[in-house]
Amino acid sequence: MAIPLSRSEERNVTSMEKSAWTEQEEEEDEFKECLEEPNGSVTPVFEDSLESNEVEKQKVVIMRAFVEREDSSAKDVDDFMIRRFLRARDLDVEKASAMFLKYLSWRKAAIPNGFISASEISTNLAHNKLFMQGVDKKGRPIVVGYGNRHKQGNIEEFIRYVIFALEKICSRMPRGQEKFVCIGDLQGWGYSNSDIRGYRASLSILQDCYPERLGKLYIVHVPFIFTTAWKMVYPFIDKNTKKKIKFVEDKKLRSTLLSDIDESQLPDVYGGKLSLVPIQDC
Known part of the structure; x- marks a missing residue:
């Protein structure tokens, strides 16, 4: 075209x-695929x-x-x-x-009606796996997702659920903000939660239909068995998204989150002051 x-x-x-444009700064460190050598970076604020x-x-x-x-x-x-x-x-x-x-x-x-109704995604909502609460130091809304609460099921409903969640997140953006941050908590995650097809579908929607919305993704409480699923998903992550992902060691969890999120805005499950709110109730 x-x-x-x-x-x-x-x-x-x-x-x-030639004269006026300065490209966004490259990340100082390249993203590492290995869970043993996690790495991440702070997304520039525009x-x-x-x-x-x-x-x-x-x-x-x-x-x-x-x-x-x-x-x-x-x-x-x-x-x-x-x-x-x-x-x-x-x-x-x-x-x-x-x-x-x-x-x-x-x-x-x-989204022919302009929105996804709760009745269309009742099974996924019942899993209570996504929450929102607070903002980070850059004013980006904080989303928390629990990987061990996701179960394989109807892929079409899951896709609608992902759209519902992204629409909800975007609607809650503070004025002047375009991005959100996410804490992906994998504590208790096992093979029964592994849904490669669903992961790829949600990744595709995020990257192709909601580009430049994700500011940063912290992946926490990562079990070793997640390595297999990660290697199957990793090739489908574009280079810009890879730079926004950070695997966090358990011993550095609170200090890492507090470096980017004030204690008053951090969810209480990670030692902060705010109680999590299910995304459907936001």
């Missing part, structure tokens, strides 16, 4: 790429202003003009959503536009 640009647009973008980066601003304008010609429903989204798709494709307008148009088609089919 080629996106035609006028000569003036091409000159503007090229000029700004200013809530399209004025802060002239190249992004220009490319948002170009991409919006194109996608609105292809699908009129694109007019309903704000520039920050356009920017998230651009960032997910390293500011490549053509790739980001293809990704975004695919998302619009997916959304019409997956």
Whole structure:
């Protein structure tokens, strides 16, 4: 899909790429696949202003003009959503536009009423496996998920549950915030909880339909047997998402979380002050 640009647009973008745009800082350490050598990084905070980066601003304008010609429903989204798709494709307008148009088609089919009702996901809600409470030091909402409460079942209902959760999380974003952080707790996780098909489906939805929403994922209380499942999922994680994942050793759990989350905002199950709230009740 080629996106035609006028000569003036091409000159503007090229000029700004050479003179004004500074790429996001690369993570100092590469993500390690081995659980024995966990690693993570702090995601940069982006200013809530399209004025802060002239190249992004220009490319948002170009991409919006194109996608609105292809699908009129694109007019309903704000520039920050356009920017998230651009960032997910390293500011490549053509790739980001293809990704975004695919998302619009997916959304019409997956969420025809604009929301997922509780009645559609009653089995997954009954597992009580996702919670929300508090924000980290960057103002990102905190989500806690318990892996040992997930059971393999109807994949279509699970996909709807994932969409329900992501929609709920996004609706609870504080003003000016675009990302959330998640604590994935695997204490008690066993083979009965291993759902590779479900993991891949949820990963695909997160990366393809809600790009640049995850700020950081802490994976805690990791049992050794999780290594097998991890190796089957790891190849499907894109490079940007990999940089946001951190495996946390039990002995460093509280100190690691407190480095990014104030005690007043940390869930009480990890030594903080707030009680967890089921995501359906948020």
